[in-house]
Amino acid sequence: VLAGANGLGDKNYAAGLIAYASIYKALAIGNLAMFFEQIPAAPGTTSTPATFQTRNDGFKRVVTVLNSAKTALGANAPNAAFFANVPTSVDLAFLTNTINALIARYSLFAGDYASAITAANLVPLSYGGSVMAFDAVATNPIFTTVTATNNVYQILDSTLGLPTALAPDLADQRIGFYTSINATVNPRFRIKGFFSTTTQSIPIYLPDEMRLIKAECFVRQATPNLTAAVTEIDAVRTQLPSADPLGVGAGLTAYSGTVSAPALLDEIYRQRCIELCMSGMRLEDNRRFNRPASERKRTFFPYPSRERDNNTNTPADPAG
Template sequence: MKSNIIKYTTILTLAVVAMATTSCKKDFTDPSRPSEEQVFSSPAGLTGVCVGLQRTYSLSRASSLYNLVTTTGLVTRELRLLNAGNLPEDQLNRGGTAVDGTNTMLAGLWTTSNKIIYDADKVIENANNLSDKGYAAGLIGYASIFKALSIGAMSMYWTDVPEGNGVNVGFVTRAQGFDLAIATIDNALAAIAANTPPANFNSSIPAGLDIVNTLQALKARFSLFNGKYDQALAAANLVDLTKRSTMNFEAANPNPIFDVHTSNFNVCQPLDSTMGLPVGLAPDLADKRVPFYMILSGSSAARFKINGFAQLANSAYPIYLPGEMTLIKAEALARKTSPDLDGALVELNKVVTKKASGDPFGVGADLPAIAGPLTADQLLQEIYRNRCVELYMSGLKLEDMRRFGRPNTERSRNFMPYPFRERDNNPNTPADPAF
């Protein structure tokens, strides 16, 4: 990754720390714009950069959120493409060799992820220099969430990921990428444990995001993905399942999934009420999560329309769901060195029987409990089914399909090719996967 070529200038939006110049010498820089040193040395400047991380991750069709949800949705058959004129989406929908380094959605995810990691590293590094250690801990925690999400996104899509920023940077395996995300989270949790962020920090960042619960939830997620089941279980147990953690939107800055998909019938809508699952795994007809995530459209273009977390322009999108944490517990118990299949079934049934009224987001299957005992294979199949339904359009299904050993025929790609921009500028870029 040639991050020296793509100089990330988040300071452009930070007028809050602008200062007047006093020098009389000729200076062709904008005198109203703060220097990078000024931005990264003040609490206000660092806060502005943090807000920029969330905007880059979640706003617009170019955002990580849009690219993750839509790419995974098309590749895993959660979504159907309505108009092949949407070329990057069409490539992902066709899959195989149709997806190459020209795909702008993959290139966008690669670029935004690296931008977020770069800026987050600057925040984390410079926050340590602030005198207010509580405020610094808040900045580190907030920035670390989006850094970890970005490293995790790259590790879910590519076989190898950059090991840092710089010219001709090297690559590490995606398993090492997940470890880097977890290390980022652990550093943030340690900073917050040492110094509690003050109330004025929480009021200075966008509402909706619960920092500590989100850090623990992401640690549980990436530990599970990396086969560290005891660690995943421990982290999931520390998440308060009564709390919400969301990226919020408004009419002027709408939810990008709503803006591109739900508001019209020109790009993507749900494939159907099977959520793309094959016969034998499709949701129960009585599963109330299906009408939560999709409703009848009344349009001939597509029978179903996206609902759930992209129903409206101002619909908040969760960073994780409480149900994800419960399913992580079930899977970790089923897969760890000394499996606890009975305990795993208990956790699974918490999701299966959950009513909408018992979930902070209103996601509830409201089905009868699954009777046991189940074999490990039977249990894992039910966990997979419920992850696909509970976490529909979360961007996690491709990783789940590989982990649960689902056949390649159920998806259009397994791992993604590297953007040509990276390959053209970095000789260390790995070979593209065959599928």
């Protein structure tokens, strides 16, 4: 798609297509890099199997893809012909804000804290339109396969999978956002959040992810700014659901713990696990924050047999 878009004569249509396709390419590569130690560096062929690159190089590749998309958008505004051929939820704000948010996310994962902060600052916290939209024909896949059946996977309880020391405050209003309770029929705790109906949209990012990205970068950067990190943490903790464009808010008091790098990283991890519940980033976060291996079933995924059987470049499986 991207190769074809670059060759189009209609540069305004091409800009929209490049931006839209780049978002999904970024998510695809980014997801691979979150779960595997190494990922294919580029598509292979039957005669030339794919070689592999480190996951960190994969994150950097994602940022390069997104920056190219950003350049294309800056050079030519997408036209009506493009928008007529994509979901109605996709507009210029969707493209611009989603690209910047994903640059922030994957720059953080790559350890480029300055770029992550810069990109996160470009994302308006009042915008909630970066979503995957569904309808009666193309339904919300988590609701259809999981929530509606109650026999695939489930949220276990109000801890949202966190250990006791980091468990959510029971007054945290995000617990009620992401879970519901059936007092009579097991399982007691049920999936809610963005997975409650067939047509509910699933966000690509949440606005407060940007705050938590900045908080983490402020702590991890070469010259930490712990005061700035606390400011971002407090903005997440104290926000009411009514103040968030997607209705996600903790409604808690400000942070009152120790102001040190280790303590703040623990709090940022806690807030990420609650705020971004069921976003698919928990394993990535768990490793990055050096949580005990006992908190996860695996550290990295093994490579698929289908890949190994057809590609001699496939790395050895991870130890765990």
